[in-house]
Amino acid sequence: MISRETITETLENIALLLELKGENPFKIRAYRTGAEIVATFTGDFVQKAKDNDLSDTKGIGKALAEKLHELATSGKLEYYEKLRSEFPETIFELFDIPGLGPKKIKALYDKLNITSVTALEQACQSNEVTQLPGFGAKSCSKILEAIAFRSQHADKFRFGDIAETAEKILQALKSQPGIIEASLAGSYRRGKEVLHDLDFLVSTEAPESVMSFFIGMPEVSTVSLHGSTKSTVILDSGLQCDLRAVSAAQYPFALNYFTGSREHNITMRSKALKLGYTLNEYRLTPLEGKKQQPLPCTVIATEEDLYAALSMDFVPPSLRENAGEVEAAEKGILPKLVTLEDLQGTFHNHTTASDGRSSLQEMATAARDLGLDYLGISDHSQSSVQANGLDSERLLQQGIEIRNLNEEFAGKFRLFAGVECDILKDGSLDYPDDILSQLDYVVASVHNAFTLPEDEMTRRIIRAVENPHVTMIGHLTGRLLLTRQPYAVDVAQVIDACAINHTAIEINANPKRLDMDWRWWKHARDKGVKCFINPDAHHTSQLHYLKYGVNIARKGWLRTEDIINCLPLEAVTEFLNIKS
Numbered sequence: 001m002i003s004r005e006t007i008t009e010t011l012e013n014i015a016l017l018l019e020l021k022g023e024n025p026f027k028i029r030a031y032r033t034g035a036e037i038v039a040t041f042t043g044d045f046v047q048k049a050k051d052n053d054l055s056d057t058k059g060i061g062k063a064l065a066e067k068l069h070e071l072a073t074s075g076k077l078e079y080y081e082k083l084r085s086e087f088p089e090t091i092f093e094l095f096d097i098p099g100l101g102p103k104k105i106k107a108l109y110d111k112l113n114i115t116s117v118t119a120l121e122q123a124c125q126s127n128e129v130t131q132l133p134g135f136g137a138k139s140c141s142k143i144l145e146a147i148a149f150r151s152q153h154a155d156k157f158r159f160g161d162i163a164e165t166a167e168k169i170l171q172a173l174k175s176q177p178g179i180i181e182a183s184l185a186g187s188y189r190r191g192k193e194v195l196h197d198l199d200f201l202v203s204t205e206a207p208e209s210v211m212s213f214f215i216g217m218p219e220v221s222t223v224s225l226h227g228s229t230k231s232t233v234i235l236d237s238g239l240q241c242d243l244r245a246v247s248a249a250q251y252p253f254a255l256n257y258f259t260g261s262r263e264h265n266i267t268m269r270s271k272a273l274k275l276g277y278t279l280n281e282y283r284l285t286p287l288e289g290k291k292q293q294p295l296p297c298t299v300i301a302t303e304e305d306l307y308a309a310l311s312m313d314f315v316p317p318s319l320r321e322n323a324g325e326v327e328a329a330e331k332g333i334l335p336k337l338v339t340l341e342d343l344q345g346t347f348h349n350h351t352t353a354s355d356g357r358s359s360l361q362e363m364a365t366a367a368r369d370l371g372l373d374y375l376g377i378s379d380h381s382q383s384s385v386q387a388n389g390l391d392s393e394r395l396l397q398q399g400i401e402i403r404n405l406n407e408e409f410a411g412k413f414r415l416f417a418g419v420e421c422d423i424l425k426d427g428s429l430d431y432p433d434d435i436l437s438q439l440d441y442v443v444a445s446v447h448n449a450f451t452l453p454e455d456e457m458t459r460r461i462i463r464a465v466e467n468p469h470v471t472m473i474g475h476l477t478g479r480l481l482l483t484r485q486p487y488a489v490d491v492a493q494v495i496d497a498c499a500i501n502h503t504a505i506e507i508n509a510n511p512k513r514l515d516m517d518w519r520w521w522k523h524a525r526d527k528g529v530k531c532f533i534n535p536d537a538h539h540t541s542q543l544h545y546l547k548y549g550v551n552i553a554r555k556g557w558l559r560t561e562d563i564i565n566c567l568p569l570e571a572v573t574e575f576l577n578i579k580s
Contacts, residue, residue, distance in 0.1 A: 002075045004038060004045050005164075010071060010080055011035035016095060017083050019102035020109060033059050034068070036357060040541040046072050090116035097146045098484050099139070107132055121147050146484075153482045156194050157239055160511020160548050166198050169217065169241065176213055178206035180248050185258040189317045191551035193514045194481055197240035199258055207245035214243045250282045252303050257281035263322030264315075271310050271326065284309065318554035323522070337554045340547050342566045347376030347418060348443050348474060348506060348534035349543070353398055354379035355387040357539040360401060360415075366540035368413050373569045376534075377402060378418040378443045381430035392435050395419055399438065414569055416440040416576065420474060425449045427463025429470070436469035441576050443506065443534075445474035446487070454488035461489060462497040471576070472504040472532050475515040483512070491516070495524045504530040504564060507556075509549025510542070521556025531563045 015031040037059050038045050048054060049072035054065040071077045087109075093116055094105045108114040111132055112123055123129045124140045124147075166188055173182045179202055183189070186199030204210050211231045215223045225232040229245045246254045257265060258281065272279035276292035284300065286292050297308035304314045312329040316337055319325040328334045350356035351363055358366070360377065367375040379398065380389040390398065399417040406414055418441040422430040429436065429444060436442055444464040452460065464470055476494065477486035498505055505524060508515045513536065516524070521531070533553055535545035553563060560566040564575060 002046060002072060004041070007046065007049070007068065007071055008035045008039045010077060011038065013092065014080055014083060016092070016102060017087060020087065020091070020106050022106065030061065030064060034064050036539070038068075040357075040539050042541075049073075088115040090118075093117045094120060096150060096483070097143060098480070099142060099146065104134060107134065117147055117150070149483075149485060153194075155238075156196060156482055157237075158481050158511050159188070159191070159193050159195060159514075159551070160545070162188075162195065162198065162237075162239055163511075163548075165219065165235070165237070165239070169198070169219070170200065172217065173200060173202055173210065173214070173243075176204075176210055178204045178209065180204060181251055183255055185255060186260060189259045190261065190320055191318045191555050193511075193518070193552065197242060200241065200243045201251070201255055201258055202243070202245050203248045203251035204245050210245055211243065214241075246282070252300055252306050253279070253283055254281050256303050256306055259317050259320060261321050264320040264326070267322055267326045268310070271312075275310065316554065318551065319557065321555070335557050335559050338550060338558050338560050338563055338566065340550045342560045342563070343372070343533060343546060343550070344566060344568055345372045345374030345376070345572065346534055346543070346546060346565050347416065347441060347472070347532055348378050348420060348508070349375060349537045350379050350420075351377060353394065354384070354389055355538060360398070360405070362540055363537070363543075364405060364409075364413065364415055366543055370543055372413075372543075374414045374416060374572065376416040376418050376441060378420040378441075380447075381419055381421045383422040383424065383430045384420075384447055389422075389430075390419070392431060395431070395435065396438060414573070416578075418442060418471070420445055421470075422447050423460060423464040425452070425460065427460040429464060429467060433467075433469060436467075439469075440578055441471040442469050443472055443474040444470045446478055450478055450487040452487070454490060457488055458490040458493050461494050465494065465497045465501050465503045468501075470503055472506050473498070474506050474534075475508040475513050475536070476505055477515050477517065479515050479517075480512050481514065486515075491520050492523070495520065495527055495529055498524070498529045499527040504532055506532045506534045507549045507552050508536050509533055509545040509547075509552070510536045511545065511548050514548060514552050518552045518555035521553065521558055525556070525558060525562050531558060532565055533563055534565075 011031045012035045015028050015035065018028045018031065037057065049068040052069045054060050054068060067077055067079060094100055097117065108120065112128055114120050114123055121144065124144050129135045129140050130137055166184055170182060170184055173179060182202045184198065185201045187195045188198055202210055207229050211226060211228065214231050215226050215233055219235045220233045221236045222234040224234060231243050233241050235241060244254065244258065269279045272284060273287065276287050276290045277284050278287050295309045296311055297305050300306050300309055307314045307329065312326070313332055313334050315325050315329050315334065318337065325334065349363055351358060351360045363377065364375060380387040382389045382391045402415045402417040418439050420443045423444050423446050424430060446461065461473065465473060476491065477489055479486035505516050531553065533546060533549035535543050535549065537543045537545065564572060567575060
């Protein structure tokens with residue numbers, strides 16, 4: 001059965017290939033819009049396409065609807081197959097290289113017949129690429145850096161890109177006969193932002209049948225290992241998945257061990273040894289020749305029991321990175337971590353006024369449907385021309401629209417009028433203070449000049465931090481996971497400046513960013529720096545990115561009191577110093 005993701009990818013690929021052919025921009029846009037509609041459709045789009053029931057779907061014309069019906073029913077689209085046959089399969093690799101849009105790829109293809117990353121790398125190294133208009137030595141150097149970065153991360157996957165697949169496989173395993181318990185383990189369970197593979201663990205009385213089901217899943221491309229208690233498969237996406245089966249008695253030990261991290265496990269084993277026991281993935285047993293201390297918990301049926309047996313509070317999987325969590329668990333001072341349900345609203349969201357795909361009213365409705373009490377709107381500022389940034393007049397007009405909507409909400413929900421304001425190269429902001437002062441809040445972000453030296457970039461951001469109208473810094477390091485490295489910035493200095501100036505830092509919950517990195521958050525929290533968890537949503541469906549931000553907040557030891565958008569509406573209004 002074809003998936004929504006495959007349909008979306010097919011439409012996106014058609015748009016890319018049409019751009020390479022120099023086709024009509026309106027035709028290209030129709031496929032790109034179609035891909036967005038499929039990706040963000042709230043119902044069962046595949047079934048709707050199968051039923052040829054797309055006539056009432058806004059943005060999908062008759063011709064596209066027919067193609068979608070063909071794709072959903074047969075799993076293939078003749079038009080796409082013919083189009084794809086005109087180009088080498090490797091052409092799609094080029095679109096993964098930052099800075100290479102369709103126009104540049106078309107030039108590389110037309111002039112140098114470059115159809116793969118390997119060919120591009122060779123052409124850059126031989127300086128052939130520098131002979132093309134729009135490509136210089138600097139561009140060539142950046143392309144080579146991007147290719148090296150891509151190669152370095154070729155076997156890695158972003159958490160958000162594989163979350164749906166991971167949960168789908170887990171639910172399928174749970175539905176199998178003979179399953180007692182089932183869980184995801186490994187880096188996924190710990191909420192790491194980038195993963196190499198997925199680890200599944202089940203307790204069952206029928207391991208052979210579970211293994212047979214696992215290797216026969218429709219998503220499986222290759223079976224690397226098929227055993228009675230362990231199997232390894234490679235999915236169509238290239239993602240490796242491992243499944244282990246244990247008994248019910250072994251399950252809590254195995255879940256703890258295979259969740260990791262390795263360093264956390266070493267610390268746990270060391271603690272067991274001090275008590276006279278040996279701990280492994282199957283059991284906790286007395287160590288021969290050594291006196292055993294009595295255990296507070298002798299029956300271990302759950303992970304919680306295992307930690308209790310070692311005189312520790314339960315350590316949430318998010319914290320198991322050997323970053324002081326074992327010592328805190330021994331002392332009973334682990335933080336009560338934030339949950340998704342704790343969020344009352346969120347900021348840093350875009351609308352059709354800049355580069356968003358949902359209107360102001362649609363974003364507000366979606367936020368209310370999620371149970372949020374408030375939503376901040378922060379469209380791009382005027383220097384972000386590529387994102388249709390708002391000039392001062394349009395920005396202030398949007399503020400009037402927001403106030404009018406708030407009157408309709410009558411206190412039951414509130415929109416906040418903000419902006420994602422570009423931090424210019426010298427650290428000044430994209431609007432004068434008299435404009436910024438009329439907003440409810442300001443997200444200050446870097447969107448260009450990424451290659452400044454570290455000290456210059458640090459001064460640039462700190463100058464923005466010091467502006468009294470800046471509420472928070474957006475996506476602090478500018479990273480795009482597996483695509484673009486963070487720019488050089490002294491994060492510790494920025495955190496210190498934020499602490500002094502009472503400026504917050506966001507967790508940008510877009511799964512491609514997840515910035516600021518979780519490794520800095522405990523330090524920031526201890527400095528008194530507050531956090532906003534923001535989806536950077538450009539469509540109503542992306543408000544769900546909040547869950548990825550909560551994962552990062554939990555890994556960073558954050559509590560509700562550390563996160564501004566855990567505050568109720570009245571309190572967050574007071575925090576923003578807004579008069580009712």
